[in-house]
Amino acid sequence: GELIDEYLKPTITGERKDCIAMTEPGAGSDLRGMKTKAVKDGNDWIINGTKHFISNAHISDFVVLFASTGEDDKGRNLLSCFLVDLKQKGVEVAKGYDCVSHRGYVNNILHFNNCRIPGRNILGEKDKGFELMNVWLEATRLTVAATSVSRAERAFDIALDWSANRKQFGKVIGKFQGVSFKLADMATEIKLANLMLMESAWKIDQKTLTSQDAAMTKLFCTEMLSRVSDEAIQICGGMGLMSDIPLERIWRDARIERIWEGTSEIQRHIISRSLLRPLGA
Incomplete structure (x- = not known):
């Protein structure tokens, strides 16, 4: 008290x-x-x-x-x-x-x-602090995942707008398959990440979230952000690395998400352990 x-x-x-x-x-x-x-x-x-x-x-x-x-x-x-x-x-x-x-x-x-x-x-x-720590980290990992999805969405919006307006060789660059396929892959990855995040959030409310759920969500969402922010810069070219637009900041900030609240390697360890332990391995 x-x-x-x-x-x-x-x-x-x-x-x-x-x-x-x-x-x-x-x-x-x-x-x-x-x-x-x-x-x-x-x-x-x-x-x-x-x-x-x-x-x-x-x-x-x-x-x-x-x-x-x-x-x-x-x-x-x-x-x-x-x-x-x-x-x-x-x-x-x-x-x-x-x-x-x-x-x-x-x-x-x-x-x-x-x-x-x-x-x-x-x-x-x-x-019993280690057990307490793991309970807390499951929730904070989802916080990192959520901010990663949001920033990926912003990076995608910037790249999409750039693709629809930037002209090269007489037409907007979104008409080139090299750019349009990047946009398709980015949009698909963002949707997948958001669905994983929403499922994990729902599981928190149902009190059924597992360490494996949190690890998978954190792993995929943070690595997705790195891929999407990098591709967004590639689409915008040199301007993507200039501070005039926020992509360079999103790209820089994305790097730490795969480290804090448990590295990507630790998330893979948690996932693989949860798969193998029930089999006695």
Whole structure:
């Protein structure tokens, strides 16, 4: 109850801002390999470690932090989730990196040096953070998929308009099969991606969404955006790479979508694992 009043309610009303910290310099896709540790000390937790690529930590009031709290019988890290105020003693919010994608996006590096937080600030059960993380990532992967579809639609609209108006060799370039077939493929891919996205969103409402569903949707939609934005630039030629039209930004921004919220390789791992495990493989 105290955590709800102190963190959840003011975040919902916009009085407080939060960020989430999973990734570390040495632990990206391998989240169980994180080095940040939380050790129980009486009724408190002592946190030490470093997180990076933390979105908008510089304007956040607290962080939803994942840290190792032990090991299982195979020697793998057991993770737990904590709520940590960023003005807490022992927390440093440092400047992050300049990113070629999403230039309006700011990432930060978080350092924890003997940061002490109350025992009650653990979110969920101790050592169950990995399971909690996977539940959250399924939803955020669909968010990435949705923005990818929308930007692909915008890139396509620009390319379509260009194809209908740009003239070369005495006629609009959309009359050339080399361009018109690109448009056909782009439109088909966008429709397929949107149908996958809508099905996954529907499954969320039905409470039947699986990790495989989320992974397939994120994988296809983000890779589709890369293909569509690249073809849109090809149709527009040199002007496609100029900042006078938004294609170069869509193209740049598309690159990160195949990395954050789980790389394309991780999505393929999730999909293939879900196919093979029922067969005992």
